[in-house]
Amino acid sequence: MDEQRRGLIFGVLAYASWGLFPLYWPLVQPAGSVEVLAHRLIWSLVFVTILLRIRPRPGWWAALRTRPRSVGYLSAAALIIAVNWGTYIWAVNHDHVVDTALGYYINPLVIVMAGVLLFGERLNRAQWTALTIAAVAVVILTIDYGRPPWVAFTLALTFTAYALCKKKAAAGAMESLAVETTVAGPLALGYLGWLELTGAGAFGHTGWDKAVLLAGAGVVTAIPLLLFAAAATRVSLTTLGIIQYIAPTLQFLIGVLVFAEPMPPVRLAGFAIVWLALAIFTWDGLRRGRRAQLEAAGSGPPSRGTAPVAEPN
8 A cells, every 4th residue: 555545544534533523522421521621631641641652752852942932832732722622522512513513614714814814825816715705604604593603713713823833833743742731731630630629520430431431532632643643744735635624524414413403494504605615715725736736847837835734623
């Protein structure tokens, strides 16, 4: 099997894992969302520490400490991803799985918009068209919900901020997760300790199966990241930009078919418009990727790059 095919398999497995997350978090109830988040942070740190022992990367922390700005960005990323994870877990356990899907559908468009507003990046006509169509969809969904889809916005905005911090930090996936969970770990451990002192904690008090599932949160967090890292080194960003929609599509289907969340016609129309915007956006990314290949071969006009790639929850 060639490396590109292996990378495609790794990528599909990573995004499919993220897409199936809504089936996992209800299993750990009656633990509350913040408690689940705290366990996810603590056990992710434990799992990453074990992996770094098994497959050590000598000198990575010493090298990272020479780049204090990178450490600062990773520290900020730790707090941002905690908000993202907490919102996601709360949404799944409170019948808002479809809203999480919307958040990760619009996330690539929000990342592009951040590039325009923060870094003065220029968009072509197709990208502006996709953003305009997506804005219309948000208006329709806001009317349908009777309020802005705040879960989707929170997930999209926090993940965009997280992606920007990670880009500035320029550190490996495993090293980044190790720093992020180390930064957030004391807060998570302190919260879990307070739950134990007050007798409100679920870990160890609701059966061994719940305890195993809470500890397993670290494993299910780290494995998709490892798969994604393996995919990112083997396939193009254009390919990753397409298969990233596996995750929100699975979340959408789980929300509607498994958890029977309501999908009235107006809401479905709003999602259909989002899908249209993403189709235009993806088509433009493929077209520009093809131009980049022609340019590399010595012909064709300059390319503006490919669509951004998201790492969902």
